[in-house]
Amino acid sequence: MNADARPPVIRIRGLVNRFGGQLVHDGLDLDVAAGEIFGIVGGSGSGKSVLLRTMLGLKRADAGTVELYGRDVGRLSPAERAAFVQTFGVTFQNGALISSLTVAENIQLPIREYRTQAPAALAALADLCVALVGLPPETAEKYPAQLSGGMVKRAALARALALEPKLLLLDEPTAGLDPISAAGFDQLLLYLHSQLGLTVVMITHDLDTLFRTCGRMGVILDGVMVSGTRAELAANPHPWIQAYFHGARARAAPEEANG
Amino acid sequence: MNSSLALDGDGDAWRLVIGGDWSAPAIAQVQERLELLPQRLEGTVVCDWSGAEAPGIGPAWALLSRLATAGHGELTVHHVGAPHHIAWLEELQRRHVAAASSPARAADGPIENLGRWAIAQAGEVRSLADFLGRIVVVSGRALVNPRALRIPSLARHVYETGVTAIPIVSLIAFLISVIVAYLGAQQLTRFGADIFVVDLVAIAVLREMGVLLTAIIVAGRSGSAFAAEIGVMQLNEETDALRAMGMNPIELLVVPRILALVITLPLLTILADAMGLAGGGLLAHLQLHIPWSQFTSRLRDALAPTTFWSGLVKAPVFAALIAIVGTYRGMQVRDSARELGRLTTLAVVQSIFLVILADALFALLFVRLDF
Incomplete structure (x- = not known):
């Protein structure tokens, strides 16, 4: 595993999360190396979104450590947190664009907060992000409600890229898209990954997206993460993994995995 | 660096x-x-x-x-x-x-804006007429087929708009009439006309303040709730789902709310009248030392037979205005959370305005009729 050479971007050790009496994560470990695209899968309710929220520092872990770039997410002072949130971009399942702002204003929101107020710079950066995700220029002046589902996902990605983070955390980026839009999104992601040298962690249920884009993937099973390449996971005897990787949907997905 | x-x-x-x-x-x-x-x-x-x-x-x-x-x-x-x-x-x-090569459209001048505004207003009138028409059709159908009345839904709205409003309506009616009685007493004692505080309170509360205050409270409580509830259902495509299942959102969502408010607002008005008179009586007793028996006998003399009814008759009209504006604005919500907030605010502001306007028209009418 190439994670040994450099310190991993994300390093989770012994993560425990529980809701009431229910144990969601029970000693979960995860390493994500710089420059890889890592996919997280798991059954409904297995704690994928909770894991993402823990990585973002939106939820405090009940035990264990979550480190992004070597910094413990759970122990950040308010000042450190302001610097921390600039190191990653995140998209939520339904886009989570602010509905009272246009796409351009949504993109400019973090830039205004952390970087600059200069109108020319704001305009240039909004143009850049819109161009990066392949949206037509006139989209910038539209409100989220005027966009199609695929465009909302792209606009959300544009906002995630606004501060030029090296790490992207994506929650179901292709959920609800038609297969052609989803394939377009996968291509966009691979393209940005190669151009900008991004590290990407995504939660996805879309097997096509998973196999097309992710070099390594992890399955959350009974509160722990089983990770590896597609071939490694396909050889795992666990019944859920067998059902997932050898089910009818998996057989229909293309064989070649992108490294 | x-x-x-x-x-x-x-x-x-x-x-x-x-x-x-x-x-x-x-x-x-x-x-x-x-x-x-x-x-x-x-x-x-x-x-x-x-x-x-x-x-x-x-x-x-x-x-x-x-x-x-x-x-x-x-x-x-x-x-x-x-x-x-x-x-x-x-x-x-x-x-x-x-x-992006297509050049930006030139900004509109005042004439274009006026035209756009006029078209928007015409569209508004049309859609309001359409909405009212649908309400009439559904109500007409309900006369023939009582199932269209949606009794369970009606009962829920009577409870939410009426029963739960009892504490706040009582409290406000009581306090306001205490204030009116107190101010009146201060002026009238100078002429030695203390006893006319009873007339002042009785006529003010029964003719105007009971019904007007109740309507304004209900517009703030229930008018906004109607707009917000229906608005969120619009955003969640729930109204589309109802239509797709062959059900009429006007029948299911709008008419029960209007009917419920038409039922509850007069009842709340009667309650507010009673609390207002009680407040006036209490102040007359404490401040002016008018005993309760004298208060009630003076009350009987002060009131014309029409005083109570001239207040109460306005209540169903106010109720219909509030409920129609609230549900209409709710049905207009499209697309975004911002629209929801804007239209909910608009519903409250417009319904209070319409209530006061209607009250003024009633006042003119009652003068003409000597009611």
Whole structure:
């Protein structure tokens, strides 16, 4: 595993999360190396979104450590947190664009907060992000409600890229898209990954997206993460993994995995 | 480290030396440097990136945009020592600009805006007429087929708009009539006309304040709730789901709310009248030492047979106004959370305005009728 050479971007050790009496994560470990695209899968309710929220520092872990770039997410002072949130971009399942702002204003929101107020710079950066995700220029002046589902996902990605983070955390980026839009999104992601040298962690249920884009993937099973390449996971005897990787949907997905 | 940008050369051969911190977080400083570049550049410019530390795509894009603006298409840009993504960014920008080539539409003048406003108003009148028409049709159907009345839903709204409003309506009616009685008592004692406080309170509360206060409280409580509930259902496509299942949202959502309010507002008004008289009586007793028996006998003399009814008859009209405005604004919600907030506010403001306007018309009418 190439994670040994450099310190991993994300390093989770012994993560425990529980809701009431229910144990969601029970000693979960995860390493994500710089420059890889890592996919997280798991059954409904297995704690994928909770894991993402823990990585973002939106939820405090009940035990264990979550480190992004070597910094413990759970122990950040308010000042450190302001610097921390600039190191990653995140998209939520339904886009989570602010509905009272246009796409351009949504993109400019973090830039205004952390970087600059200069109108020319704001305009240039909004143009850049819109161009990066392949949206037509006139989209910038539209409100989220005027966009199609695929465009909302792209606009959300544009906002995630606004501060030029090296790490992207994506929650179901292709959920609800038609297969052609989803394939377009996968291509966009691979393209940005190669151009900008991004590290990407995504939660996805879309097997096509998973196999097309992710070099390594992890399955959350009974509160722990089983990770590896597609071939490694396909050889795992666990019944859920067998059902997932050898089910009818998996057989229909293309064989070649992108490294 | 600071970001730097130096331009030298003249005429049509320029050299732009880019140095220092050109990473993404330095965009504010980069932009300041870019502002200093001349408004117009011609010929060729060579950008020397060799001194730049880890240039980010944001600052690089800002520079490319700035050069494109200054060049007016007559500037050739070369890059030396550039990071690998410069060529890619240039290509991306070329495509972006080409796609945006359609010129921005000229801003509208006052005439266009007036026209647009008039069309919007006409559309509003039309959709309101449509909405009212549908309510009439559904109500007519309910007369023939009582199942269309949706009794369970009606009962829930009677409970939510009526029963749960009892404490606040009672309290406010009581307090306001205490205030009116107190102010009246202060003036009337100067003439030794203390006993007329009873007339003042009785007529003010029964004719106007009981019903008006209740209507305003209900507009704030239930008018906004109607608009917000139906608005969220619109955003969640619940109303579309009802239509798709062959059910009529007007019948299921709108008419029960209007009927419920038409039932509850008169009842709340009677309650407010009673609490108001009680408040006036209490103040007369404490402040003016008018005993309760004298208060009630004076009350009987002060009131014409029509006083109570002239207040109460307005209640169903106010109720219908509040409920129609609330549900209508709710049904208008489209697309976004912002619309929901805007239309909910509008529902409350318009329903209070309409209630007061209607009250004024009633006052004129009652004078004419000597009611």
